[in-house]
Amino acid sequence: MDLSRPETTARNDRAPWLTLKTREMLEAWLFVSPTVIGFLIFFLGPLVAVVYFSMTEWNLLSQKATFVGLDNFNDTLFKNPDFWHVVRNSVVFAIGLVPLNMALALTLALALSRPFFGVVFFRTVFFAPVITSAIAWAIVWKFLLQGEGGVINQMLALVGITGPNWLREPNWAMAAVIVTRVIKMVGLNMILYIAALQAVPRDYEEAARLEGASRWQVFTMVIWPLLAPTTLVILVITTIGSFKVFDHIYQMTGGGPENGTLVLAFYIYQQGFKFFNVGYAAALAMIMFVIVMALTLIQVWIRRRGTQ
Amino acid sequence: MKGARTGIIASTLALCLMSGAALAQELRVTVWTGSEAHLKMLNGIAEPFIAKHPGVTVKFETVPVADYTQKLTFQVAGGNPPDAAWMMEDAAPAFENAGLLMDIGPTVKAAEGYDFADFSQPAMALWQNGETVYGIPFSTSPFMIYYNKDMFDKAGLEDPLALAAKGEWDMKKFQEVSKKLVEANPGKWAFEFKDGEGYASRMTHAVLPPIRAYGGEMWADGQCGFDKPEAVAAVQQLHDMVFKDKTIVPPGEQGDYFSGNSAMTVNQISRASKMPEAGFKWGIAPLPTGPGGEAPVIGQAALVVFEQGKNKQLAADLVAQMTTKENVAIMAQFFPPARKSVLESDAFINSNKLVPADQMKSIAAAIVNGRVHPAHEKVPQIFAAMAPKMDALWKPDANVEEALKGVCAAIQPLL
Structure with a gap:
């Protein structure tokens, strides 16, 4: 039919x-x-x-x-000294955050990639800050990082160290926002590394050990090269994320003290949403887009060269 | 046949929609309060207006205070401004200069029994340019000293209200009692800047009252005043209190007055609502005087009408209705009024259940004599330029005079 x-x-x-x-x-x-x-x-x-x-x-x-054509770009790049100060801050933030985040994430992943009693608990503990509200996280840290009355400084005082007024001194403030941001976001990269480590065939490691390789040699010569694609992905997303950081700065320092933590995303917000200079803020956003794109392409290029 | 039926249905629907639009006129008024009591009062005030204008409704839209001016600006830029709005004092010059606010002078002055002259002249200064009236203040709230009576009693000190009554509450006495308060209340502070934000979002409110008490001003007529001797002396005293006397909560520390961690703070009358849960005896007193005499500072908000609004004349009528003597008296329970007749009335002196009459009298006096924070259409840019220089000021080893010169160098081009 x-x-x-x-x-x-x-x-x-x-x-x-x-x-x-x-x-x-x-x-x-x-x-x-x-x-x-x-x-x-x-x-x-x-x-x-x-x-x-x-x-x-x-x-x-x-x-x-x-x-006005390219006037906004001309003003930003050649006439506005604040812009270069802001770019410098963003670069310092990225240079401080990216290696620290990746090193910590890899260390945690190596410790937590294999099953042992309580592993799920520890993974949850390190991942929990990722899903915590960024604003709540920043408020709590602002409280902990007070000058004399802060918990961190009180703990340092127990071992005879006088802690600085963390969020009121430009260099310490930058260090404080970097470290607290790393603690907040490291769980995400840790999960990515754990997934990559679990995908590494055990045979490779066993073969290397049979050949007499030490644990360090197994890691540097077998595991680390196999993690390269994941490392590239983590490097790219962490770098992009570090240039886009806003909420953390907004709540913890407001760009201060003395503009010491005034980073690009916060500066764009200031121009667009505080001063209402929408055109200028859009030009800054375009510049940030180009910077992030260039950094990503450089990282991909380096990776390709390494592979070849 | 089918086409004709579709046509009839479409025409009927269109007619219904058009007639609905013609009949119902909704006035949108943006406010930053979400308080049920405030909104109930506002809706109550709008009721007679709605009754007088059949087919008109009034909708009070709450926009959170933190983003209020931003969101209002985006509504205006998007071609969808509210008909009327509460407006903060710092936003007023920029909106006025951009031609966004309607001149509501003719409407309010022509309203029956309105008595425009009843508004205190200092309170109208920000909202009036010659005969043009851009807004009617609905809240004129002076900055006052809140004190923790228990901490003063523990130190065996007369409280600021008693000192003010004797004419002894000045900047010198303020520093003196602050030292004694800290000695008698270990682990506590004597004074906290407004909302603990004196080194950040309230950096100018921290220094303005002392600068005025010393006879100075932050800026006036396009000239920076931070580097003038009066301002330097005032800020030097505060700096000494923060870093030498260690009586004012320093930068980077928390010393919340409302939790009992500071003996005094500066705030507005609206914060009295937080006091019943504070758990200590408290009072309100005037700001300390200084070599320049009394220096009351007021914070203001006004009702404005947008020039681009779809129902601007109706909105102006609503503002006139909301700011009559009777309605200002009703609003005075929450928002200190700018009408002299209401300020002088017993009803106002006894209007706030939390604040005794003698303290309300000092509030009324501060409203009449108070001056607003210096205005400028570029206030956000001025604050951004000032912030890093003020950060440099609030360091233990800072040279106050040099730091204030730095403030002037940063903001003068914007003034």
């Missing part, structure tokens, strides 16, 4: 112009359209808009945007 025949006829009755190929194409577009529409409205549209805004002088209160 031919069951397909009447159905085809019915379809052709309704839309005789619809060929099979056209219909399949239409159906495919219908299936992907929610994602495509979402991408256009919420990603591509704003991205194009930011490019346009970056070439305007637009103060929200004045209600008019004047096209």
